[in-house]
Amino acid sequence: MSLTIYGVLRSRASRPIWLAKELGIPYRHVPVIQGYRLADPLALDAPFNTVTPAFREINPNGLIPSIQDGGLVLHESLAITLYLAKKHGGPLAPRDLTEEAQAMMWSLWATTSVEEQALSMRAGPDAIERAFPGLDKQFGVLASALKAGGGWLLGGRFTVADLNVAECVRYAQSAPALFEKHPAVKEWLAACHARPAFQAMWAERDAEPA
Template identity: 55%
Template sequence: MLKIYGCYRSRATRPLWLVEELGLPFEHIPVVQARRVAEPKAAEAPINTQSDAFLALNPMGAIPSIDDDGVVIHESLAIDLYLAKKYGGELGPRDLVEDALMIQWSLFAATEIEMTALKISSSSLATPSPEVTATIEAAAKALARSFDVLEQHLTGKTWMVGERFTVADINVAEIVRYAQSHAPLFEARPALKAWLERAQARPGFKAMWAKRLAEPA
């Protein structure tokens, strides 16, 4: 059986959303970030990213990882692309071109959006201050070009690739979400805003998100 290592309050949301869409049976091993554990190496500590048992699986100590009947894969986007190809049906690529486009948009989001969008996500949880506001505004400005590219691509389209919901939508949406608290970025880009709302209205996302909210912060 497929095993997914990671917690819902991490990048594991990406494969955990995908398996909800697929209705794929899996075992969830709730590995948490070591920074959330007072003594991560203590014998009584919950399994975390510094636990020897997890490091034996992923020496980098990063979540998520999967073990699919002996096939071990790390990195959330790679995990999703693998699962979609193996189990995904219409969520995976129909041909080589779709495969390349799904990889392209996943990597675009990871390289051009993720780290900057995370500044908005983390700053939105901080105590409001002029410095926090400046950080958010600078990040939003830095994201403008990438978000304009997505807006142009999604104008007149429902989904990222092949005019159907696919793993590309999950991978990109779960990165774009980090900037979602900064409404002006989306109000200025109606196609991007509508696409993200469609993705997050899906039962698979809602099921994953409910489990995330039920998990301790």
């Protein structure tokens, strides 16, 4: 087993673990908790976390997730999923250079245009009100793309692009009115989350300490 995924599932490590389950590839999961969640991340009895020197040797940024795949060490969740999809192939992977470019485009769009605003909504009603107009616009962009693509972002099928975008869009679920305004996005996200691999990943996430 050459693939090791570092990070707890209550983090962006959910992304490569979801994808690994979609691909059916074996992997070793090493839980690494965020240091900010601990009173003293360097205490002798502290769990393996992002501040510990041992993890900083893996990822000097002190962020999760990271992977080791043979001799490759890779960080950044969306880069990891794109890499794993391309390496292992199958229907989740881009079929050609055009689809590869589109998968990268949608992944970058999600992290730059959606993720930060969606996460900010967790702060409460005032934050939701502030972020709503920007996400309303971006959800409109996504809805149009889904309509043009037969319900998915690439080639009329679920791919790594959908997984990456869904993992950013789900952070906005604290604003249900946003999804009611864009039913195509709501239906697409529900379809993503209905996949057995997502359900398996989420069950493991729910079993983790909060």
